[in-house]
Amino acid sequence: MRRSLDALYRLSGGLAAFFIAAIVAVVVVQVGFNLTDKILIATGIGALGLTIPSYAQFTGYFLAASTFLGLAYTLREGGHIRVSLAIQFLPRPLRRATEALALVTAAGMTGFAAWNMILYIHDSWSYGDMSSGMVAVPIWIPQTPLALGLTILTIALVDDLVQVLLGRAPSFEGKDESLLSE
Numbered sequence: 001m002r003r004s005l006d007a008l009y010r011l012s013g014g015l016a017a018f019f020i021a022a023i024v025a026v027v028v029v030q031v032g033f034n035l036t037d038k039i040l041i042a043t044g045i046g047a048l049g050l051t052i053p054s055y056a057q058f059t060g061y062f063l064a065a066s067t068f069l070g071l072a073y074t075l076r077e078g079g080h081i082r083v084s085l086a087i088q089f090l091p092r093p094l095r096r097a098t099e100a101l102a103l104v105t106a107a108g109m110t111g112f113a114a115w116n117m118i119l120y121i122h123d124s125w126s127y128g129d130m131s132s133g134m135v136a137v138p139i140w141i142p143q144t145p146l147a148l149g150l151t152i153l154t155i156a157l158v159d160d161l162v163q164v165l166l167g168r169a170p171s172f173e174g175k176d177e178s179l180l181s182e
Helices: 002-042 055-069 071-076 092-127 140-165 175-180
Strands: none
Touching: 002 055, 002 071, 002 140, 055 071, 055 140, 071 140, 092 140
């Protein structure tokens, strides 16, 4: 089970990285198109009007996908901002209880958000909602990575909650402090 969960978190992080790379690729190609048009204008040939239709819309979708798909991986790697100053001085049993309470709260809130996002996607799909850009996209397509990322984050939070309840350290413990020393 541990290997499967870790693979899920790595896959989610990998997909987030893919969408970041897709943003870079789209922007680089569009800048190249703009530069080509500028050069053609300067040489007297005239602009060709090269553009990627709805490129800003697609990069926005890619940014949302990379953000949400990266949440669980970032949690597991200790990359989220946590206010551990108050709990670091608590006795170990009280610290674990506080961690568990925080994880229950976070998992509940994230699970609620994931569930509602899934319902929202279902509505978008049922009504045939389309984006309003030059390239009409069924809106449930860019919404899906958001729900997937929230669902995987919920799984990661519950995973860490189980670890804390079993008396083990959560995945992020110790990792966030090491980021400050780098």
